[in-house]
Amino acid sequence: MTTNAYPNLLAPLDLGFTTLRNRVIMGSMHTGLEDRFYNYGKLAAFYRERARGGAGLIVTGGISPNRQGWLLPFGGTLNFLGDVPNHRKLTRAVHEEGGKIVLQILHAGRYGYQPFVVSASGIKSPISRFTPKPLTEAGIEDTIRAYARCAKLAKMAGYDGVEVMGSEGYLLNQFLCARTNKRTDAWGGSIENRMRLPVEVVRRIRAAAGPDFIIMYRHSVLDLVEGGNTWDEVVATARALEAAGVNLLNTGYGWHEARIPTIVTSVPRAAFADVAARLRKEVGIPVAASNRINMPAEAEQLLASGSADLVSMARPFLADPEFVNKAASGRVDEINTCIACNQACLDHTFQNKRASCLVNPRACHETELVVRKTVKPKRIAVVGAGPAGLSAATVAAERGHQVTLFDGLDRIGGQFNVAMRVPGKEEFAETIRYFGRRLELLGVQVRLNERVTREQLVAAGYDEVVVATGIVMRKPRIEGIDHPKVLSYLDVLRDRKPVGQKVAIIGAGGIGFDMGEFLVHDPAVPLPVPAAHWMAEWGVDPHVATPGGLAAPVPPQPPRQVWLLQRKTTRPGAGLGKTSGWVHRATLVRNGVTMMAGVQYDRIDDAGLHITVGGEQRLLDVDHVVICAGQESLAELMPAEGATGGPGFHKIGGAALAAELDAKRAIREGAELAARL
Numbered sequence: 001m002t003t004n005a006y007p008n009l010l011a012p013l014d015l016g017f018t019t020l021r022n023r024v025i026m027g028s029m030h031t032g033l034e035d036r037f038y039n040y041g042k043l044a045a046f047y048r049e050r051a052r053g054g055a056g057l058i059v060t061g062g063i064s065p066n067r068q069g070w071l072l073p074f075g076g077t078l079n080f081l082g083d084v085p086n087h088r089k090l091t092r093a094v095h096e097e098g099g100k101i102v103l104q105i106l107h108a109g110r111y112g113y114q115p116f117v118v119s120a121s122g123i124k125s126p127i128s129r130f131t132p133k134p135l136t137e138a139g140i141e142d143t144i145r146a147y148a149r150c151a152k153l154a155k156m157a158g159y160d161g162v163e164v165m166g167s168e169g170y171l172l173n174q175f176l177c178a179r180t181n182k183r184t185d186a187w188g189g190s191i192e193n194r195m196r197l198p199v200e201v202v203r204r205i206r207a208a209a210g211p212d213f214i215i216m217y218r219h220s221v222l223d224l225v226e227g228g229n230t231w232d233e234v235v236a237t238a239r240a241l242e243a244a245g246v247n248l249l250n251t252g253y254g255w256h257e258a259r260i261p262t263i264v265t266s267v268p269r270a271a272f273a274d275v276a277a278r279l280r281k282e283v284g285i286p287v288a289a290s291n292r293i294n295m296p297a298e299a300e301q302l303l304a305s306g307s308a309d310l311v312s313m314a315r316p317f318l319a320d321p322e323f324v325n326k327a328a329s330g331r332v333d334e335i336n337t338c339i340a341c342n343q344a345c346l347d348h349t350f351q352n353k354r355a356s357c358l359v360n361p362r363a364c365h366e367t368e369l370v371v372r373k374t375v376k377p378k379r380i381a382v383v384g385a386g387p388a389g390l391s392a393a394t395v396a397a398e399r400g401h402q403v404t405l406f407d408g409l410d411r412i413g414g415q416f417n418v419a420m421r422v423p424g425k426e427e428f429a430e431t432i433r434y435f436g437r438r439l440e441l442l443g444v445q446v447r448l449n450e451r452v453t454r455e456q457l458v459a460a461g462y463d464e465v466v467v468a469t470g471i472v473m474r475k476p477r478i479e480g481i482d483h484p485k486v487l488s489y490l491d492v493l494r495d496r497k498p499v500g501q502k503v504a505i506i507g508a509g510g511i512g513f514d515m516g517e518f519l520v521h522d523p524a525v526p527l528p529v530p531a532a533h534w535m536a537e538w539g540v541d542p543h544v545a546t547p548g549g550l551a552a553p554v555p556p557q558p559p560r561q562v563w564l565l566q567r568k569t570t571r572p573g574a575g576l577g578k579t580s581g582w583v584h585r586a587t588l589v590r591n592g593v594t595m596m597a598g599v600q601y602d603r604i605d606d607a608g609l610h611i612t613v614g615g616e617q618r619l620l621d622v623d624h625v626v627i628c629a630g631q632e633s634l635a636e637l638m639p640a641e642g643a644t645g646g647p648g649f650h651k652i653g654g655a656a657l658a659a660e661l662d663a664k665r666a667i668r669e670g671a672e673l674a675a676r677l
Ligand code: NAP
Pocket: 474, 475, 476, 477, 506, 507, 508, 509, 510, 511, 512, 513, 514, 565, 566, 567, 568, 569, 575, 576, 577, 584, 628, 629, 630, 631, 659, 660, 661, 662, 663
């Protein structure tokens, strides 16, 4: 079945010498597979699935044109003929599925985490411990040649073109902005001089690769750092790039060192699309909108309103390789939506681990996590309809097993129902919607409001029982823990019990931080937070009248005074995700939350919470104390160790290990177990 619900999204784009089958770019993502030649088979399988799923133009992860440009030691490089056969595996896979693919050329400049780093000037970045060497004039010429050689080799490898990475604060962006370019020669000073390297790189790529080769340029339209460019400079550069031979302009927002988030889940959907729309009016080539676009409706709206000619989505293709085909065939409710958590993709990349996806553990593991039809269908009971149970039930049913899913509550989703109530985490509702639809399509029998016992499961004669019963909240042993002032996080988030003006949160883990954000959210601001409000709060000037588009943040109006406490002496929030933890911390700081470490909880009484910190006794005269002190596994259904007979029992997710309760592990364990059953 096809649909005309997305006529703009699905319209081909004729570039003269080649045509893209639709307006969807799968944006560049560093998967970790591109850095080792022996992983190119896996990478080809990853791209093949995305091309088969309908992506119009796939952009590879960043590949360096030379050793100096490496992001990490021995990162993916294309600079000699011997590399070409590996890349052919990728281009062949995509072309066989009717897609097109461009190689992203990424020179990290001073963001490289390796000793050969170079930049416009010798200014160290806050995210690498290596100070860059300023490129000499000869070094600049070598760099330009490396780009041109890389593009030529890309053409030999069968790529349809290249994307030149010019945003997010990488080398070309470093030359383009006064923040990092302090040169006094012909490559620094005026914007004409600062744009010389990016423009020359494009000109020489065009000369090397010929006219029938896509050159897309990822242009930083909003640097979001001090010393970034103004709108006039952004536009002047875009026009010069067009004149030098660029066919498509992709847009980039924020340097990696920016203190304004650009992709985490609390960034409103399509927040930056207006900036792309302004650029589109200034140039004669197609412009792609990017960042936090994760569903076809927003993408279609951007194209229909003339904000952009194409839409670039990266992580949504980790979450669902079939994104485009599902949109085209009227199956939007089947899309596994990227919830912008970064937990399995960017957080992995920053830990030098292979990327995957929290909601789709097959991502980047296409040849390893294979879901095959079973030749011996079994009757399987899955107990618990949280992320682990949903994942196990759907994969088992996909394999052809007969699956019954039980949950004691009246709805599926488990802890995700709690998470989605946190401001900025509304996307979690999409995952519940996705799994709900999968259960329906796969014919899983869902039995809600039903608490089953082990005896019932055994008596029912199931072949296998998956125990995904999750967790129970930990109740810390503190004097007065049963005082009426004490609430659990479920009381507040799930049962919506009223909370007073002054609140202490016990436990500064992921849920403690979530609770902080929930409690300081101004009820006058609708959820999800509108983009204009979000920009004002973070200090973003979408008109880029100031360098980098920075404005003075508008102070929030928190409705409560909040203390966030932990016993450890480490910095609160130290265990949160690398790419999102700082956003949560900054949000709480801006809202005046007092974070305290090294706290001993003495007692709770009518006066409030009595604590000892640094040997000093204190009273927090709060109205409520909210407990977010972690969880303990709930796995009562598991038989005693050594018990024999009856179905095979398997525990996964929080039921298996509460200490690291996290949805990424839960969903992966569910899928891996079901793939084996
Ligand atoms: P958590 O991260 O393990 O944090 C539990 C907190 O409770 C810690 O601050 C701990 O600090 C405190 N605590 C533990 N035992 C205690 C006791 N007996 N008395 C008083 N305090 C105690 O657990 P969580 O916050 O429940 O989060 C669970 C998981 O959900 C996380 O690990 C994460 O994977 C996921 N999650 C992540 C996020 C996110 O990254 N944004 C958000 C929500 C959930 P002290 O021991 O120092 O007091």
